Amino acid sequence: MQSPELREALSRASQVFHWAEDPEPPPFDQVPEGNLKVGVDLGTAYLTIAVLDDQNQPLTGEYQFAQVARDGLVVDFVGAVDLVKIMKDRIERRIGRELTHAFSGYPPGVPRTEVQASAHVVEAAGLICSGLVDEPSAANALVGLENGVIVDVGGGTTGIAVVENGQVVYTADEATGGTHFSLVIAGAHDIPFEEAERRKIDPDQQQVLFPVVKPVLEKVASIVARHVKGFQVPGITLVGGTSAFYRAGEVIEEYTGIPAWVPDYPALVTPIGMAMHNTNMDTSI
Ligand SMILES: Nc1ncnc2c1ncn2[C@@H]1O[C@H](COP(=O)(O)OP(=O)(O)OP(=O)(O)O)[C@@H](O)[C@H]1O
Ligand SMILES: [Mg+2]
Numbered sequence: 001m002q003s004p005e006l007r008e009a010l011s012r013a014s015q016v017f018h019w020a021e022d023p024e025p026p027p028f029d030q031v032p033e034g035n036l037k038v039g040v041d042l043g044t045a046y047l048t049i050a051v052l053d054d055q056n057q058p059l060t061g062e063y064q065f066a067q068v069a070r071d072g073l074v075v076d077f078v079g080a081v082d083l084v085k086i087m088k089d090r091i092e093r094r095i096g097r098e099l100t101h102a103f104s105g106y107p108p109g110v111p112r113t114e115v116q117a118s119a120h121v122v123e124a125a126g127l128i129c130s131g132l133v134d135e136p137s138a139a140n141a142l143v144g145l146e147n148g149v150i151v152d153v154g155g156g157t158t159g160i161a162v163v164e165n166g167q168v169v170y171t172a173d174e175a176t177g178g179t180h181f182s183l184v185i186a187g188a189h190d191i192p193f194e195e196a197e198r199r200k201i202d203p204d205q206q207q208v209l210f211p212v213v214k215p216v217l218e219k220v221a222s223i224v225a226r227h228v229k230g231f232q233v234p235g236i237t238l239v240g241g242t243s244a245f246y247r248a249g250e251v252i253e254e255y256t257g258i259p260a261w262v263p264d265y266p267a268l269v270t271p272i273g274m275a276m277h278n279t280n281m282d283t284s285i
Contacts, residue, residue, distance in 0.1 A: 010265045017061035031096040038102035039274030042069045045155020048271040062087040071156045072110035074117040084125035102127040103278040108134045108171030136161030138273035139239045148235045153242040160227045172227045178242035188212045206246035221255030236260035241267035
C-alpha cells in the first residue's frame with residue numbers, strides 16, 4: 001500500500017521534475033540551503049537526475065529519453081556525459097547553486113567492471129560519484145518495504161529484489177522492459193519505433209494498445225513468478241516507467257497470484273531512491 005509519505009514525495013517530484021527537452025523553467029525564488037542529495041539514473045530508456053533536500057524532499061529534477069545505456073552497460077559514453085552535463089547545468093541555473101556529488105546505480109547482476117562505467121559518466125560530467133547502488137535496492141529506499149518484492153520494469157530490463165525484514169535478500173534482472181512493448185506496438189501497427197513509444201506513454205491510447213502488449217506484460221509476470229518461487233512474498237510493488245501502463249499491476253497480480261500495486265509516477269521511484277543514498281553530501285553551503 002502507498003503510504004502518505006510515498007504518495008506525497010512522488011506527487012511533489014512529478015511537479016518539480018522536468019523534461020530536459022522542455023523550455024527551461026524559471027529559477028527558484030530562493031537558493032535552497034543545506035545539503036543536496038543527487039541521484040543520476042542512466043537508464044536504458046530514460047536518463048534522470050533527481051535532486052532532494054537533506055530531508056529527502058524532491059527539490060527538482062530532469063529526465064529525458066536517451067539511449068546511452070543498455071541493460072546497465074553504458075553504450076554511448078560521450079553522449080551520456082554530454083546529456084548529464086546539460087541537465088546538470090539546467091538544474092544549477094534553476095536552483096542557483098552547484099551540484100557537486102551524486103549517487104548512481106546499476107541493474108543487479110551486472111559485472112563490477114561494467115558498473116564502474118556509470119560512475120565514470122557521473123565524474124566526467126563534473127560530479128563526484130559518491131557511490132553506486134543496485135536499482136531495486138535504490139527503489140526500496142523510497143518504497144520502504146519490510147517484506148515483499150520490488151519489481152522495476154524499466155525500458156530495457158525487469159529488475160527484481162526480494163525484501164525480507166527490510167533487507168534485500170535476493171536480486172535478479174532480465175532483459176524485458178518497455179522497449180519491448182514499443183517494438184511489439186510498432187510491429188502490430190506498422191509504425192516507426194518512435195511513434196510506438198509516443199503512443200505507448202499516452203494514457204488515452206493504452207486501453208486500445210492493451211491486447212497487443214498483454215503478452216509482454218505476461219512475460220514480465222512469468223519472470224517475476226520464476227524468481228520469487230521459494231520465497232514467502234506477501235506482495236509485489238511495481239516501479240519503473242513501464243509499470244505505469246494500463247492494467248500492468250492487474251496482469252502481474254492475476255498471473256502470479258500475489259497482490260500487486262503500482263505507486264503513482266513509478267518511473268521516478270528508482271532515481272529518487274538513488275539520490276536518497278547520497279548521504280555523502282554536498283557541503284558547499
Ligand atoms: N506512462 C507510461 N506508460 C507506459 N510506459 C511508460 C510510461 N512512461 C514511461 N514509460 C516507459 O518506461 C520506460 C522508462 O522507464 P524507466 O525510466 O523506469 O526505465 P529505465 O531506467 O530507462 O530503464 P532500465 O531500468 O531498464 O535501464 C520507457 O520504456 C518508457 O517508454
Ligand atoms: Mg531503470
